[in-house]
Amino acid sequence: MTAQILDGKATAAAIKSDLTVRVAALKEKGVTPGLGTVLVGDDPGSQKYVAGKHRDCAQVGIASIQRELPATATQEEIEAVVRELNEDPACTGYIVQLPLPRGIDENRVLELMDPDKDADGLHPMNLGRLVLNEPAPLPCTPNGILTLLRRHGVEIKGAEVVVVGRGVTIGRPMPLLLTRRSENATVTQCHTGTRDLSSHLKRADIIIAAAGSAHLVRPEDVKPGVAVLDVGVSRSAEGKIVGDVHPGVAEVAAWISPNPGGVGPMTRAQLLVNVVEAAERSVG
Numbered sequence: 702m703t704a705q706i707l708d709g710k711a712t713a714a715a716i717k718s719d720l721t722v723r724v725a726a727l728k729e730k731g732v733t734p735g736l737g738t739v740l741v742g743d744d745p746g747s748q749k750y751v752a753g754k755h756r757d758c759a760q761v762g763i764a765s766i767q768r769e770l771p772a773t774a775t776q777e778e779i780e781a782v783v784r785e786l787n788e789d790p791a792c793t794g795y796i797v798q799l800p801l802p803r804g805i806d807e808n809r810v811l812e813l814m815d816p817d818k819d820a821d822g823l824h825p826m827n828l829g830r831l832v833l834n835e836p837a838p839l840p841c842t843p844n845g846i847l848t849l850l851r852r853h854g855v856e857i858k859g860a861e862v863v864v865v866g867r868g869v870t871i872g873r874p875m876p877l878l879l880t881r882r883s884e885n886a887t888v889t890q891c892h893t894g895t896r897d898l899s900s901h902l903k904r905a906d907i908i909i910a911a912a913g914s915a916h917l918v919r920p921e922d923v924k925p926g927v928a929v930l931d932v933g934v935s936r937s938a939e940g941k942i943v944g945d946v947h948p949g950v951a952e953v954a955a956w957i958s959p960n961p962g963g964v965g966p967m968t969r970a971q972l973l974v975n976v977v978e979a980a981e982r983s984v985g
């Protein structure tokens with residue numbers, strides 16, 4: 702069996718095309734959605750992701766507000782930028798690019814954001830709303846993964862899903878989305894403390910690998926017909942992306958997301974969805 706591709710690039714393009722129409726409708730009502738980004742430091746990966754977010758904004762007609770601080774920025778300097786974006790009427794929604802430099806209290810920065818402008822769905826108020834089943838902007842990568850599965854017709858209802866990883870952007874919120882009544886999946890969360898990862902992976906109908914550990918998921922660990930989402934980003938000596946999923950898994954799986962070209966573009970598309978939805982809410 703050779704797996705079919707969960708094509709994030711094409712799916713994101715379709716979402717952006719739909720958003721272009723919605724942004725034009727908002728502009729006719731006098732509202733221009735604006736995405737703010739706060740980038741601290743000079744991590745090349747973060748710089749690339751933020752640049753990509755603004756490229757996407759330009760494509761769909763969303764205005765860009767960019768704030769950059771040096772790696773030496775203090776907690777107070779970062780918080781001052783967050784306060785400024787909270788007050789800026791041109792900024793409909795914004796994100797603080799993660800991770801922040803060592804020594805910065807990330808949670809304190811996220812907590813300071815206006816939850817109504819939280820385009821990432823990572824503010825504690827919005828994560829709490831998700832737990833309580835209340836409407837909230839959804840974390841971009843987990844929601845992007847669900848959209849990718851749905852748009853390719855992969856059955857989520859009743860599926861055994863194994864999530865590998867427990868980071869704040871993917872691993873923690875992913876099970877919350879998957880276990881909503883609308884999804885009805887059964888989720889096992891694995892992490893570095895899991896004793897026998899392979900035994901869990903072998904049971905899975907869907908694997909979401911977000912551990913950041915190169916080729917962690919191997920062909921012998923998965924059952925035939927599984928859908929595999931590769932969210933991991935490690936780098937080879939040449940700087941190329943190496944995912945969490947061994948290439949041989951494509952010979953066993955029914956569905957696989959390429960990396961790059963799978964979950965990454967979906968993360969960016971869902972961010973735009975959150976910005977447009979926030980702007981739509983503002984006009985009622």
Ligand SMILES: Nc1nc2c(c(=O)[nH]1)N[C@@H](CN(C=O)c1ccc(C(=O)N[C@@H](CCC(=O)O)C(=O)O)cc1)CN2
Pocket residue numbers: 749750753796797798799800821841842870942960961962963964965966968969
């Ligand atoms: N505030 C946030 N910080 C981070 C998030 C997040 O959702 N919010 N997620 C990741 C990084 N990320 C978004 O910010 C992100 C990662 C990857 C991509 C992407 O499009 N990747 C491309 C490949 C790009 C390359 O060649 O390096 C792909 O997969 O095709 C977009 C966004 C951590 N921080």
